[in-house]
Amino acid sequence: MEEEPRNLVVKVFTLKNCPKCPQAKRIAQKIAEKFGIECVEIDLESPNGQIEGLMHQVMSTPSIAIGDHVIARGKLLSELELENEVRERLGDMNPK
Numbered sequence: 001m002e003e004e005p006r007n008l009v010v011k012v013f014t015l016k017n018c019p020k021c022p023q024a025k026r027i028a029q030k031i032a033e034k035f036g037i038e039c040v041e042i043d044l045e046s047p048n049g050q051i052e053g054l055m056h057q058v059m060s061t062p063s064i065a066i067g068d069h070v071i072a073r074g075k076l077l078s079e080l081e082l083e084n085e086v087r088e089r090l091g092d093m094n095p096k
Contacts, residue, residue, distance in 0.1 A: 008089055010039045010082075013053055013063040020076045024062035031082045035090060 012028045014021040025041055032039035043049040044061060052058075056065055060074030064082065071077070071085050 008035075008037045008067055008086070010037060010086070011042050011052075011056075011065040012039065013042045013044055013049070013056070013058045013061055013065070015044050015061045018061040021062045024064065024076050027077065027079050027082055028064060031079060031086055034083070035086050037086070 010028045010032045012021070012025050014025065029039045042052050044053045044058070056063075056068070056070050058065075058070060058073060062072070062076055063070060063074060064072045064077060066085055066089055069089075071082075077085075
């Protein structure tokens with residue numbers, strides 16, 4: 001089942017000791033805000049985060065999913081890369 005474009009959620013999978021996670025969160029929050037979509041941090045050290053990580057087959061950080069589609073595992077995406085991924089999933093809709 002496809003998600004409605006404006007109901008997309010950017011999920012950033014993080015760990016406390018991950019040196020690139022703070023930057024990944026900042027980039028994801030900036031892009032989510034630009035497009036008027038939600039951004040959530042998933043702490044892989046929490047019980048719920050571990051379950052979410054298993055559901056998305058995420059083993060390394062930072063990892064980013066848009067909805068249920070993981071677009072980066074253990075890799076820091078640039079703003080442009082993440083923006084392009086979000087734009088692709090929103091179709092031709094412009095940012096808010």
